[in-house]
Amino acid sequence: MAGNSDPLTPRAKLAVTAGKAVAAASRAAGRGSGSVIGGRVALKLDPDLLARLAQNLDCILVSATNGKTTTTRLIAEALRAAGPVVSNALGANMPAGITSALAGGSEAKFGVIEVDEKYLAGVARDTDPKCIALLNLSRDQLDRAAETRMLAENWREGLAGSKAVIVANADDPLVVWAASSSPNVIWVAAGQMWKDDAWSCPSCGGVMQRPGDDWFCGECGFRRPTPSWALSGDHVLDPHGSAWPIHLQLPGRANKANAASSAAVAAVFGVPPQVALERMYQVQAVAGRYDVVQFEGRDLRLLLAKNPAGWLETFSLIDPPPTPVILSVNARSADGTDTSWLWDVDYTRLTGHPICVVGDRKLDLAVRLEVANQQFQVCDDLDQAVQLCPPGRIEVIANYTAFQDLRRRVGN
Template identity: 75%
Template sequence: MTGTPVPGQGAGPARGPEALPPRAKLAVTASRVTAAISRRAGKGSGSVIGGKIALRIAPDLLAQLADHLQVVLVSGTNGKTTTTRLVAEALRAAGPVVSNALGANMPAGITSALAGAGDARFGVIEVDEKYLSGVARDADPIAIVLLNLSRDQLDRAAETRMLAEKWREGLRGTEAVLVANADDPLVVWAASSAKDVVWVAAGQMWQEDSWSCPSCGGVMHRPGDDWYCSDCDFRRPQVTWSLVGEEMVDPDGQVWPLDLQLPGRANRANATTAAAVASVFGVDTASALARMKNVTAVAGRYDVVSYRGRNLRLLLAKNPAGWLETFSLIDPAPAPVFLSVNALDADGKDTSWLWDVDFTRLAGRPLFVLGQRRLDLAVRLDVAGLEFSVHDDLAGAVAACPPGQIEVIANYTAFQQLRRTIKEAQA
């Protein structure tokens, strides 16, 4: 499938949220009230707690809310939030969209987002990898995006091969169109159980989790951009959408420059995937790319902010694959780099992943180490033979930093803490 419009495209939802049964309406109201109380109490957006309350009242609420929408699910280890935002922007060319734009990607957060759908036609939903099969069952999506699979939060998440198997079984026979990364063998194996797959050559810088064949356990070979198993017939599928350098090639062979405001190869790959999704819904590529060009930052990622007279660019990296991609975004040496790592619940408490990151790519730069687990990171950098300094807070690191824009790379909760610190200083 390379762009067949969805049946019913151009019509609004068959029935709006006002047609929900009384119990579901009560659940939606309770979700909104709970979220508002949480916000007023300074406890965050309230989307998760609001969704939890709603699902206790009406356990099938997610399915009822999704029934009014043409749904896209987006999942993978890295790039979910950005790709979700790009897909949502592209589909707005065809009608109103509801999305969990802030990344609350488990069932409670998804339910809370859909409760605010209003007159939306499309639901573009980021989904945590562990919950994809269940959300797909409830939401009955038209399209599912599979981006990548790599090691992440090893104390919480399944080993990548096990997660790929859960996807493969959970999506077997689905009526949804899968838009999947042909360059990740784990994703290809997971997606191959589906009836209808649009393969995208989105690339894969991090390859350390896919050296053995997920189908038979044989050795994977990777000549150039290709890959195949030496012991069975599992190999890279023929693609229909491709990222080639800084350009995108569509199924007809037309080349499209990717004139984005988001930086880096990974975001060009995300945009190529989003264009493929838009095509499934009948949105023409020119319109999709024009809308995606307007995206400048995603939930604070890539923002350049002012703090104590300095410009800081904020970059999020949560696992080895994400850090590898992020290193390719930063200014050339000797631009200073702040590295901040926490190990709270939302990050995963196992910091052994630090030893999988090739920090030698930062050689020649002034490095400043922050965060709850700054000493773990300091040991890793010391073993890598890098020079760095350790700081208790952002203000101290900035005061010690040489002139120039500062690149800040942080994992999830460290990133959020830095954003709060900067926001409070600007107030």
């Protein structure tokens, strides 16, 4: 627990100081927050630094394909009711970024840590977490991410016998299979809109049956566990059957699901659902996502969607036609360079919206929209796209680096 004797050795303190200096230099040079390069330098000087920084914290890890950053933020807000929190709130979710974040939280009681799916097992080993939230698994970054079942297997093996309380989504078969190796699981019915990565049983490969909201494998009997927490409309149902209203400033069903999982995590640490959910209302935007910014006389709402599941959820929350939509897709290393995932997205959901297309891979996206019989215009840049739209609201949907480019352009 926090307040114990200083866990940092002289070498660890040197590593922290050097990492902060490098991060500050990176920021001064205009190269971003510096958290990743600072963390890398610190870990080079002391490879055990992450474990040392975590040992006086109650650590909570959050991993998923979609919703990690937002859920991490919601959990952090909820747990501040019980003590000071340190968190990698800006989404630097690999060991270097996590180390950098924890190095700044010497007074904290809780460490709320977003973790990239591929690094979860290793970070769990280093941080000895009290709780791990597993939200979903779906296809992402096809050129370098493992196939989804392999990721689930990595989680299953890495978390086997873990002492942590696992808070897991009962509606995602891959997550259930991964979490089932752990002795202490709290199941949350958080829903699953995107099902295309979960039609075969992760346990035996059989065909998954999906009557209503239920699911089971007809061949081996692997089935949906009974949840103790559930998202029900605009409420979270707790294990006692009480319904607590969700009031969020963040839009969409996916964020209500994130709030339900966050409430279950907060309860592990004694924060009641009512208190947790009230605190979550404070969150207006997460690293620029959902922000509405004024630009060229229009109101641009900035929405991040990185993979098919994320695009599907995002389409469900945009304003109805004829609200214009600007789509921006890049394929830089942080996005994954393979854009074949565009063919997994149902762009017919945009029918009736005027569409403008920008970004490094605007022509890939244009071909996809053409096949989906959508009306669109290819634009040189955001400025040209905005000029083609009438005054008022514009929904802007972008993948990872395209989103960062947009934020820089609109001064967000």
